[in-house]
Structure formats: C-alpha cells, structure tokens
Amino acid sequence: MAEKRVYEVVFIIDPDTPEDESARVVESLQNIVTERGGAFVRSESMGRRTLAYRIGRKTEGNYWLFEIEGTGSEIAELERRMRVSDAVMRYLTVRVDEERQRAEKLKERRARKASKRQSTGRRGATAGGAAFAPAPEEDEEEAGA
Amino acid sequence: MSRNMRDERERTGGDEGRSGGGPSRGGGGRRFRRRKVCRFCLDKVDLIDFKDVKLLQGYVPERSKIMPRRISGSCAPHQRMLAEAIKRARNIALLPYAAD
Numbered sequence: 001m002a003e004k005r006v007y008e009v010v011f012i013i014d015p016d017t018p019e020d021e022s023a024r025v026v027e028s029l030q031n032i033v034t035e036r037g038g039a040f041v042r043s044e045s046m047g048r049r050t051l052a053y054r055i056g057r058k059t060e061g062n063y064w065l066f067e068i069e070g071t072g073s074e075i076a077e078l079e080r081r082m083r084v085s086d087a088v089m090r091y092l093t094v095r096v097d098e099e100r101q102r103a104e105k106l107k108e109r110r111a112r113k114a115s116k117r118q119s120t121g122r123r124g125a126t127a128g129g130a131a132f133a134p135a136p137e138e139d140e141e142e143a144g145a
Numbered sequence: 146m147s148r149n150m151r152d153e154r155e156r157t158g159g160d161e162g163r164s165g166g167g168p169s170r171g172g173g174g175r176r177f178r179r180r181k182v183c184r185f186c187l188d189k190v191d192l193i194d195f196k197d198v199k200l201l202q203g204y205v206p207e208r209s210k211i212m213p214r215r216i217s218g219s220c221a222p223h224q225r226m227l228a229e230a231i232k233r234a235r236n237i238a239l240l241p242y243a244a245d
Contacts, residue, residue: 010196010237046196052241061238065196092237094195103191110189 004097006041007068007075011082011091012061015048025087026064032078038070055089067096181218185227193226195233201240205231209244 013022030043046063055061068074075093082088193200204212204227211231214224234240
C-alpha cells in the first residue's frame with residue numbers, strides 16, 4: 001500500500017509567457033516528478049481560461065492538470081519549485097486516492113444491494129449477510145495525509 | 146463515518162433524515178413544500194470534482210455565496226462534498242470568492 005497515493009495538481013501558468021518557455025516550464029516540472037520516481041497518470045492542459053478574479057493583475061491563465069502517482073516527497077519538491085517559479089501563478093494539490101477509494105466502495109455497496117434486491121426478491125436483507133461480512137479488501141486508512 | 150453516509154444515501158431522499166415535514170417547525174409561513182430530493186443522491190454521484198465548474202456554478206448564485214442546503218435540497222454528506230469542492234475551485238480561481 002506504500003506508493004499508491006494519487007494526487008491531482010492543478011496549476012496556472014502566466015498567459016503572457018511565450019509558448020516555448022511555458023512548454024519548458026511544464027516539462028521541467030514533469031521531470032521533477034519522474035526523476036524522483038513518480039508516475040504520471042495524466043498531464044494535460046486545461047486550456048486558457050478567464051480567471052474568476054485577478055491574480056497578480058492578470059485576468060487569464062493557462063491551466064494545467066497533472067495527475068501523479070507517488071509518495072509525498074515528489075509533491076513536496078514539485079510544490080517547492082512551483083512556488084519559486086515566476087511563471088506559475090497558483091497551484092493546488094489535492095490527494096485523491098482516498099476520496100476515490102471511498103467513492104468506489106460506495107458504488108460497490110450500492111451495486112451489491114441492487115443486485116441482491118433483484119435476485120432474492122424484497123427480502124434481501126438477511127438472506128445474504130455477505131454484504132457486510134467481508135472486510136473490505138483494502139482497509140480504509142483514514143489516517144489522512 | 147462511511148456508515149452514516151451510506152445510510153443517508155440509501156433512503157434516496159435525504160428528506161426523511163431531516164426531521165420529517167410538518168409545519169410544526171414553528172409556524173412562520175414556510176409550509177414544507179420541500180419535497181426536493183438531493184439531486185446528487187438521485188444521480189448516485191459519489192465524487193464531486195472541484196474542476197467541474199459547470200456543475201458547481203449551479204450551486205453558487207449571484208453573490209457567489211454557497212447555496213445553503215435547505216435551498217439546494219442536498220443531503221448533508223453531499224453538501225459537505227459540494228462545499229469543499231467549491232472552496233477548492235475558488236482557491237484556484239475557477240470560481241469567484243465574491244461577485245461584483
């Protein structure tokens with residue numbers, strides 16, 4: 001269970017930086033992660049959007065989304081770099097593996113309930129105590145980040 | 146805690162959990178025509194993504210304040226997820242903090 005943390009990092013790049021430079025910045029950020037053994041699930045540009053409020057006198061920005069799998073150290077380094085960088089106006093990192101795990105589990109439970117209800121008629125509840133008995137395969141580590 | 150969430154959702158209404166209906170709430174006009182069901186429960190949504198601006202905007206009216214649960218009809222767990230998503234979106238300038 002060690003390395004399975006998944007993070008979503010959204011950051012905004014100054015729209016006034018020239019194309020090639022911003023590409024370079026993004027690439028160097030990606031390298032930081034891969035050098036430390038992080039894996040990329042997604043790395044995509046969310047495009048140029050109007051900001052909901054002005055940040056540093058700018059009203060638009062290039063949004064990028066990284067989805068990274070790894071431990072916290074890559075993220076720490078990534079954030080450090082972003083903080084220093086002039087091109088990155090803002091960033092937000094969210095740890096999503098726990099949320100998704102929970103969502104998955106709820107979905108499974110719902111599916112199980114639905115199928116049970118169909119197969120055993122309305123009496124599903126007692127017939128198969130199996131819905132609750134098996135401890136979830138991956139224990140919910142609510143220890144938080 | 147997941148237990149509670151599951152129970153709330155099971156009832157597919159969220160209304161029942163909220164101390165049933167009756168005008169016994171202390172009079173004052175608002176007859177409980179709150180048949181509104183949690184839209185997220187209906188759609189069986191498990192994750193509210195803070196990047197989904199279109200969805201979130203539906204819950205953030207003019208003044209950019211987060212719509213309270215009694216207006217939006219969401220159930221408690223979903224309202225929490227929604228609020229957190231809205232706050233994140235604001236942080237990353239996808240939603241405004243205040244509208245002018």
